Amino acid sequence: MMGRGRTRGRHRATLGAFALAAVLVPASGCGSPVEFYKPGGGGADDPVVGLGGAAPYVPPRTGRPRAADPPGTVPVAPAGGRVYAATGPGMIAPGARGVPARLYVADGRGIEVIDPRTLRLTGRFGAGTAVSRVVPSWDMRRLWTVDAVRDVLVPVGARTGRQGRPVPAVDPAALYFTPDGRAALVVAGRPRRLEVRDPRSMRPMASVPLPCAAADGDFTLDGGHLVLSCTSAGSLVRVDVPGRRVAGTVRLPAGARPGDVRLSPDGGTFLVADAAKGGVWAVDARTFATGGFVRTAPGARGLAISRDARRLFVTGGGTLFAVDFRARRVTARWPLPGGGDALPGGVTSDGRALWLADPGGLVYAVSTRTGRVLRRARLRGRPAGLCVHPQPGRYSLGGTGLYR
Incomplete structure (x- = not known):
């Protein structure tokens, strides 16, 4: 059965706000010549031996989670230049250990909180708000909801679910x-700019004017630049974050509508989903030049990376595509329920499933090996965003499932 962590009974309270239908599919496992948890098999708060790849898990020495590393003390570039070396199965950061695994679904009327194991509603907050995104903080101890209708950012405790005081933010897109x-x-989005703020209080510190309306993006390997996509302008913009300036732009071929952005595992290429052209552009992270295109299907918009960092998952046109990073070709294509335009929320900690949200009112998990639907939940609202929390990684970069 997907997800072998210990069941937390105290999180099974049902609020009965919507009807849920669950389809559970057992997954086979293999034995081990030594006694340790298989990758992804330990609990969410079980530490790993190393961060270089799949590693055994050892029982925690204490029931209290270690404190998260403070900002500025974690190396930005992973060892060996492997971007996702610390996002493998079960590699939950110390600050997020003990945080219950939850699905946070922004449905246009608030945030539904769902237990991914039981598919039961465990909470709801922000009722009556039009939240479009739920973003984990850098240390993953809190969540931030992005509400462009009320022009606010609202902090939420990841363990307690308690909301903090809303912070004003004009037309926040991401x-x-x-x-x-x-x-x-x-x-x-209005005016077009990138606001630099204190990560805890969200107090404004600086502002960088942008040449276009941006939203989705990702960082370079050294963390010095943020690359954002401008859908309506058909271009990408590169922001020098320490220098507080736009360092460059690149216009994609005529008619392009870039969306989600992901950095390749070697840090050398940005992959950009294009709904209009129906595929993924490869943009050189150093020269900022377009270097190829992988065709998937019209409507390609959402991207997610497998736990072994070998495949890029692309959603669009009612289909989930698996693209091999090294070969840059589609290796699998799986139809999605109802052919809907699904939004990726994140890959599970063990890497076995990808959670998706369909704006038609469905949240479901598909196998990252076969594309088969493993679990599904029907909602009353229309999901506009999905966040799976916590996920493996040393820290969160925000956005939609960006971790390092």
Whole structure:
């Protein structure tokens, strides 16, 4: 059965706000010649031996989670230049250990909180608000909801679910955190700018004017630049974060409508989903030049990376595509329920499933090996965003499932 962590009974309270249908599919496992948890098999708060790849898990020495590393003390670039070396199965950061695994679904009327194991509603907050995104903070101890209708950012405790005081933010389209954890970056659509803020209080510190309306993005390997996509302008913009300036732009071929952005595992290429052209552009991270195109299907918009960092998952046109990073070709294509335009929320900690949200009112998990639907939940609202929390990684960069 997907997800072998210990069941937490105290999180099974049902609020009965919507009807849920669950389909549970057992997954086979294999034995081990030594006694240790298989990758992804330990609990969410079980530490790993190393961060270089799949590793055995050892029982925790104490029931209390270790404190998270403070901002500025975690190396930005992973060892050996492997971007996702610390996001493998079960590699939950110390600050997020003990945080219950939850699905946070922004449905246009608030945030539904769902237990991914039981598919039961465990909470709801922000009722009556039009939240479009739920973003984990850099240390993953809190969540930030992005509400462009009320022009606010609202903090929520990841363990308690308690909301903090709303912070004013004009037309926020997205929220990011610098890899060193020292700044939050709010992408504003009106006026077009990137606001640099204190990552805890969200107090404004600086502002960078943008040449186009941006939203989705990712950071370079060294963390010094944030690359954002401008859908309506058909271009990408590169922001020098320490220098507080736009360092360059690149216009994609005529008719392009870039969306989600992900950095390749070697840090050399940005992969950019294009709904209009129906595929993924490869843009050189150093020269900022377009270097190829992988065709998937019209409507390609959402991107997610497998736990072994070998495949890029692309959603669009009612289909989930798996693209091999090294070969840059589609290796699998799986139809999605109802052919809907699904939004990726994140890969599970063990890497076995990818959670997706369909704006038609469905949240479901598909196998990252076969594409088969493993679990599904029907909602009353229309999901506009999905966040799976916590996920493996040393820290969160915000956005939609950006971790390092």
